[in-house]
Amino acid sequence: MKVKNDRLEALRMIISSQELGSQEELLTALKQEGFTLTQATLSRDLKQLKVAKAASMRGNYVYVLPNDTMYKRVSTPHSVREMLQVPGFLSINFSGNIGVIKTRPGYASSIAYNIDNSNIDDILGTIAGDDTILIVIKQGVHTQQVIDALSEVVPNMK
Template identity: 70%
Template structure:
């Protein structure tokens, strides 16, 4: 049996990527991902994650996560197992002394925090959104220098 943290992460990914309208659908989706649990355990997990029901675009009521979790519904989702094995970093591009790092939805804030906490001398600071990080690079630093410094934090 997989640990609770993995199960909760898979549950968040499923809710953010599929329109699940009842607990049976959620239990089946979790089963596909390798999580066998009872309806009572699922109820406790949903309560812990503060999951609610809301009307979707087609008027059907589906499970949703609270806004502060920073998970958002995506159109072509990976399976939760694939998502948990894939790093949050997507790409990085530079223009002058500015850079943009693209991440998977919900990852920008934690990656920006790691960058800021690392005190990289070539980076003045970051601003993070949901899936984008804006970085300001010190005068004279090259994109290659920045990438080399970031390589310890992000798998470029």
Template identity: 80%
Template sequence: MKIKKNRLETLRMIISSQELGSQDELLEALQKEGFKLTQATLSRDLKQLKVAKAATMNGNYVYVLPNVTMYKRVSTPQQIREMMQVPGFLSINFSGNMGVIKTRPGYASSIAYNIDNNDIPQIIGTIAGDDTIFIVIRQGVTDNEVIEALNDVVPNIK
């Protein structure tokens, strides 16, 4: 099961970082990352991930992750293994009792879920998009207290 989980995560990263329009291209990209699988297995994986095809600005159709038809792609693709080792957190900024956390594409909802489910008393709640989390901070809490509280939940926040 661990191999399948790693394969699915790698497939997510490939789809989010490259514009690929055929299963042959996906199979080739997966093979470069060390996964040798059949077209039938790839089809099942795509179905499980609810991957779709969407038109790009130039009229080509490429694979996209669910609910993200205009998916933000990274401009300088990294090796998939390298991307998987880097946490999703990018930055945090504050204004009054609000904060905005920037993440890599696709990471915001899982990080917000972790924040909400860790009952952090300094944070009232979160709203997540694809690569941005809006946080509401309890009155009287400093930015440093929020960062300290998030340290166990959000890797590399410091």
């Protein structure tokens, strides 16, 4: 299952960083990252990820991740291996008992999932978008306590 998860993560990275309009182009990009698979497997992966096609700014139809037809693409494409070496967490800020975590595009859901499943007593819950996580903190808890707890769950928080 690890290979499939790695492949799906690579596919997410490729789709978010390049404008590709055919499965052949996706297969080539995946092969460059070390993933050799059939067109049928790619089709199943695309279906699982709920990938769609949408018009790009240039008028071409390209693959996009769900719920974001105008997905934020990086201007200079990097390899998946390079992107995976950079953590998704960017910053955290607080206002009262609310915290806002900024992430790289596409990382908020998985980071929020990890936070929610770590059962941090000081955090009541999270809401995640594409690159932003809203965290609700128990009343009276100091932000440093939250940061200390989150640093156990979120890589490169400290």
